[in-house]
Structures are given as structure tokens and as C-alpha cells.
Amino acid sequence: MNTNSKSIAFDVEKIRKDFPILSRKVNGYPLVYLDNAATSQKPQVVIDALVDYYSNYNANIHRGVHSLSQEATDAYEQAREKIRAHFNIKKTREVIFTAGTTHAINLVASGFRKILQKGDELIVSALEHHSNIVPWQMLCEETGAVLKVLPMNEQGELDLVEYINLLSNKTKLVFVNHISNALGTINPIEEIIEKAHKVGAAVLIDGAQACSHIKPDLQTLNADFYTCSAHKMCGPTGVGILYGKEGWLAKLPPYQGGGEMIKEVTFEKTTYAELPHKFEAGTPNIADGIAFGVALDYLNTIGFDAIANYENQLLEYATEKLLEIEGLKIYGTSAHKTSVISFNIKNIHPYDIGTILDKLGIAVRTGHHCAQPIMDFYNIPGTVRASFAFYNTFHEIDVLVEAIKKAKVMLT
Amino acid sequence: MKIKDIQEEIIEEFAFFEDWMQRYEHMISLGKSLPIIDKANKKDDYLIKGCQSKVWVFPEFKDGKVFFTADSDAIITKGIVALLLRVFSNQTPEDILNADTAFIDEIGLKEHLSPTRANGLVSMIKQLKMYALAYQSQLN
Ligand SMILES: Cc1ncc(COP(=O)(O)O)c(C=O)c1O
Numbered sequence: 001m002n003t004n005s006k007s008i009a010f011d012v013e014k015i016r017k018d019f020p021i022l023s024r025k026v027n028g029y030p031l032v033y034l035d036n037a038a039t040s041q042k043p044q045v046v047i048d049a050l051v052d053y054y055s056n057y058n059a060n061i062h063r064g065v066h067s068l069s070q071e072a073t074d075a076y077e078q079a080r081e082k083i084r085a086h087f088n089i090k091k092t093r094e095v096i097f098t099a100g101t102t103h104a105i106n107l108v109a110s111g112f113r114k115i116l117q118k119g120d121e122l123i124v125s126a127l128e129h130h131s132n133i134v135p136w137q138m139l140c141e142e143t144g145a146v147l148k149v150l151p152m153n154e155q156g157e158l159d160l161v162e163y164i165n166l167l168s169n170k171t172k173l174v175f176v177n178h179i180s181n182a183l184g185t186i187n188p189i190e191e192i193i194e195k196a197h198k199v200g201a202a203v204l205i206d207g208a209q210a211c212s213h214i215k216p217d218l219q220t221l222n223a224d225f226y227t228c229s230a231h232k233m234c235g236p237t238g239v240g241i242l243y244g245k246e247g248w249l250a251k252l253p254p255y256q257g258g259g260e261m262i263k264e265v266t267f268e269k270t271t272y273a274e275l276p277h278k279f280e281a282g283t284p285n286i287a288d289g290i291a292f293g294v295a296l297d298y299l300n301t302i303g304f305d306a307i308a309n310y311e312n313q314l315l316e317y318a319t320e321k322l323l324e325i326e327g328l329k330i331y332g333t334s335a336h337k338t339s340v341i342s343f344n345i346k347n348i349h350p351y352d353i354g355t356i357l358d359k360l361g362i363a364v365r366t367g368h369h370c371a372q373p374i375m376d377f378y379n380i381p382g383t384v385r386a387s388f389a390f391y392n393t394f395h396e397i398d399v400l401v402e403a404i405k406k407a408k409v410m411l412t
Numbered sequence: 413m414k415i416k417d418i419q420e421e422i423i424e425e426f427a428f429f430e431d432w433m434q435r436y437e438h439m440i441s442l443g444k445s446l447p448i449i450d451k452a453n454k455k456d457d458y459l460i461k462g463c464q465s466k467v468w469v470f471p472e473f474k475d476g477k478v479f480f481t482a483d484s485d486a487i488i489t490k491g492i493v494a495l496l497l498r499v500f501s502n503q504t505p506e507d508i509l510n511a512d513t514a515f516i517d518e519i520g521l522k523e524h525l526s527p528t529r530a531n532g533l534v535s536m537i538k539q540l541k542m543y544a545l546a547y548q549s550q551l552n
Contacts, residue, residue: 027432348487349465349485349486349487349489351464351465351486351488351489352465352486352487352488352489355436355488356436356488359432359433359436366464367464381465381466381485382464410433410436410437410440411440411487411488
């Protein structure tokens with residue numbers, strides 16, 4: 001992420017033309033979309049893929065002998081294969097389609113109900129999204145396992161010294177996000193994974209925020225589970241993946257029962273299908289799965305090095321410009337972060353700023369960003385969060401800065 | 413003054429403004445002028461749930477009328493609260509229960525009425541009416 005060379009040619013105006021929504025107006029102003037950490041916008045190729053599926057080869061998959069069903073099955077399985085290749089996952093059967101990150105985490109948490117015992121310990125980081133906290137709390141309630149919190153510092157970085165102290169042979173699972181959605185911190189997950197494995201604990205990495213910025217190599221990373229959501233990666237809503245090492249996926253019981261996930265059903269006994277279908281009960285989200293594959297192709301055509309390089313320039317420029325505003329404080333100041341800026345202005349509620357920015361056509365997120373523990377850490381009600389994608393421009397940052405200045409005048 | 417008349421008055425007041433900026437500036441100044449709730453009443457019991465910004469509303473019942481004082485930690489929300497109190501405070505429970513809130517739309521603040529919006533204006537109105545209902549049942 002630290003490529004600072006500006007040599008990679010990046011034609012943002014050309015890229016913007018791929019996204020129809022970027023040319024619309026909001027409240028009479030050209031849309032400035034800076035809520036990319038919540039969800040990304042979609043390029044025309046992704047929209048076309050959805051229309052193409054429903055217009056030309058909609059059919060249920062893995063079941064029919066007819067040609068349409070075969071075409072749809074092939075396209076869906078090709079998407080799975082693309083995802084496998086994108087993340088450098090060893091085996092296609094380690095790629096489970098889910099509805100997104102939340103679903104994927106719940107699937108794993110549910111699977112551990114039978115595995116955990118009273119007194120086992122789980123470690124959650126202080127930087128997590130509620131999706132990566134609540135399912136584990138529910139699991140602990142049910143099993144009597146204990147949830148320990150890996151703390152963060154003022155910069156929004158995890159405390160690795162304290163991490164070592166928390167780890168023991170009682171630790172069964174560690175879950176951390178790759179990148180924090182509230183602050184943008186890139187967590188040292190390589191080290192976190194390695195240390196956990198030394199005590200025999202499994203690690204789940206929530207990649208929801210990371211995968212729009214970087215392309216993780218999951219074999220090298222060696223996490224036991226990794227999750228992401230397509231909608232944050234220029235893909236459609238309602239689809240994502242759970243990657244799990246085959247050994248773990250074989251060990252976990254199925255999450256839901258139904259069609260697709262069975263081998264044989266009698267009223268006496270049902271045997272489950274092989275991976276990945278064991279975890280994919282019911283008719284899957286076929287169109288969105290296929291379009292997810294198209295979104296990955298799109299991102300890879302632009303290239304993740306180019307994306308990271310450009311987004312880092314946006315981050316640097318925006319940080320510098322925002323800090324020129326008197327009374328503005330940025331939360332999350334790690335040297336390792338992505339293009340997310342969480343901030344507040346002295347004596348102004350984030351909600352007020354968000355409201356004025358909205359009137360000026362600028363979309364930012366305000367509130368606790370589904371990470372209340374982080375807000376409690378800083379003792380604030382929430383922040384304004386501007387999150388930049390590769391289709392944002394330096395000009396849009398200027399518009400943002402001017403709008404904040406205007407809001408500040410109005411609100412004080 | 414009757415609720416309907418106060419609403420008419422507010423609509424007239426807002427008709428002077430030419431654009432959203434002037435409307436919001438007015439709301440912000442209303443927010444600043446809101447009679448603040450007594451500190452002792454600014455506690456969780458009077459906090460309205462479902463708001464991104466915090467809103468406290470404290471009700472009192474005197475001589476057959478309901479009086480509200482309120483506060484918010486966000487100034488625009490406070491402006492809206494001020495408008496609502498102008499309409500709903502110092503009214504009978506019955507009038508409060510029968511009042512509609514179409515005036516919010518008419519003064520160009522419709523966006524704040526969306527139930528999905530995190531400012532909780534909708535839950536705030538609901539809460540005001542709940543208090544009115546409680547006092548009304550005391551009367552009967
Ligand atoms: C870090 C992180 N984890 C989990 C999620 C939840 O993802 P989804 O809502 O797509 O399931 C998000 C999305 O906001 C996120 O940013």
C-alpha cells in the first residue's frame with residue numbers, strides 16, 4: 001500500500017464514465033460520492049451483467065438438464081473460479097458463496113457452537129464492525145466461552161504487545177478486520193495470524209473493507225477464514241464470500257438445511273453434499289454471483305496497484321486539506337491506512353455537518369459506523385466519515401473542503 | 413393559539429426564504445433559541461430512541477395542557493425540535509393527538525420526515541403523542 005510513485009497513468013475521467021450514477025445531481029448539485037466504505041458504486045459492465053442474466057439465461061442452477069440451466073450453472077461456477085483465482089485460493093471448494101460478510105461470519109460462528117467448550121477463549125479486536133462482534137457474543141453466551149478484547153491505541157492501531165499477553169492455549173479463535181471501516185487502519189494481520197497459529201487458535205479475517213483497496217493473496221496470508229462483500233467492490237449487493245481452509249470447512253456442521261446442500265435425504269438420515277455446496281442451501285443468488293465475477297474482472301483491468309497508488313494520493317491530499325480547517329480533528333492516524341477519513345469539528349455534531357454536506361450534494365457517512373466501541377474509546381457520539389474510491393477526484397476533495405467550511409460557518 | 417394556526421404561521425415564516433440555506437440558517441437560529449430543558453431532566457428516561465443525535469423531551473401537565481421542554485446535542489435537530497415544541501407545547505392532549513405534521517413538508521423540510529432518516533424526527537413526534545395519550549387517559 002505504500003507505493004508512492006506517481007508514474008502509473010491513471011485516467012480518472014475515463015473511469016468515471018464507466019459509472020452512470022456519477023453523472024447525476026443530488027439536491028441540485030453534482031453528486032460527490034464519498035461514502036465508499038459503506039458501499040461502492042457500480043460500473044455499467046456490472047449492471048449489464050445483471051440485465052444480461054435475467055434477459056438471456058435465467059434458470060435455476062445445479063439441477064436442470066436443460067440448456068438454460070446449464071448455461072446459468074456454468075456462468076455461476078465460472079464466477080466462483082474467478083473469485084478463487086483473484087484471491088489465490090488453493091481450491092475452488094474453499095470458496096463459499098454467501099450473502100455477504102455478515103452472513104459469512106454468522107456461518108462460522110454458528111459452526112463453532114459444537115466445537116467450543118466452556119472456558120475457551122476468543123479474541124476480538126477493539127476495531128471491529130458490529131458484524132464481527134455480535135455473532136461471537138451470541139456464540140459465547142451459548143457455549144460459555146469467554147470473549148477477550150484486543151485493545152487499540154489513540155492512533156487507532158491494535159496493541160500487539162497486549163495481544164501476546166491475551167494469547168494462550170485456551171485461545172480458540174481470533175477475529176480481526178483486515179481494514180477498519182470506521183478509521184481506515186490497515187491491521188497487521190500477517191503477524192496476528194502467525195501468533196495465533198502458534199497457540200493453535202484459528203483466525204477469521206473480516207475483509208469487507210479491504211478488498212476494494214487491495215488484493216489479498218489468501219494462500220500466503222494463511223488465515224483460516226476470510227470474508228468479503230461484493231457490494232463494496234463494485235459488485236452487487238447481497239453476495240459475498242466465505243473463504244475457509246478445507247480442513248475447517250469439513251469440520252464445521254452445515255449452517256442451514258435445504259435443497260442444494262444434500263447428497264441424499266430420507267426421513268431416517270440425510271447426508272450432506274460436498275464442499276462448497278454443504279454451506280449453500282437453497283437457490284443461490286445467481287445473478288449477483290455472476291456479476292460479482294464481472295466486478296472483479298473490472299477491478300483487475302484497472303489493477304489494484306494503480307488503485308492503491310491513486311487512492312493513497314487522494315488520502316494524502318484530503319488529509320492535508322482537511323487539517324487546514326481550524327478545529328478539525330481526524331480519528332485514525334495510523335501510518336498504515338486506506339482512503340478513509342473519520343473526523344469531527346470542535347463543538348459541532350457530526351450529524352449537523354452530514355446534513356449540510358448532503359444539501360450540497362456530498363454523500364458522507366455520519367454516526368458510529370457500526371463500531372460503537374471505537375466511538376466509546378474516543379468518547380464521541382460519532383464522526384463524519386469521508387471514504388474515497390478510485391473514481392473520486394482531487395476536485396471532489398476541494399468541493400468537500402469548501403462545503404465543510406461553509407457548514408462550519410453556518411453551524412457556529 | 414390553536415395548532416393549525418401555529419402551523420400556518422410557521423409556513424408563512426418559511427415562505428420568505430428563497431433557498432435551503434436560508435431555511436437551514438433559520439432552523440439553526442431556532443435551535444440556538446430553544447428553551448433548554450432543566451439539567452435534572454436531561455437523563456436517559458427522557459431520551460428519545462432512534463436518533464443519531466440525542467434528543468431529550470421532558471413533558472409536564474398543567475391545567476389540562478401539556479408543556480414540553482427539550483434539548484438535542486445536534487443543532488439542526490434542535491431547530492426541528494424547537495419547531496415541534498412551538499406546535500405541540502402548551503396544547504391539550506386531544507389537540508396534540510389530532511394534529512398532523514404536514515407542515516414539515518410544506519416548509520421544505522420533508523427529508524427530515526423520512527422514517528429511515530437517523531434523526532428520529534418521526535420517533536420524536538410519536539413520543540410527543542405518547543405523552544399526550546398518557547395525560548389524556550389520566551383525564552378520563
Ligand atoms: C469491516 C466491516 N465488516 C463487516 C461489514 C458488514 O458487511 P455486510 O453488511 O456487507 O455484510 C462491513 C460493512 O459495513 C464492514 O465495513
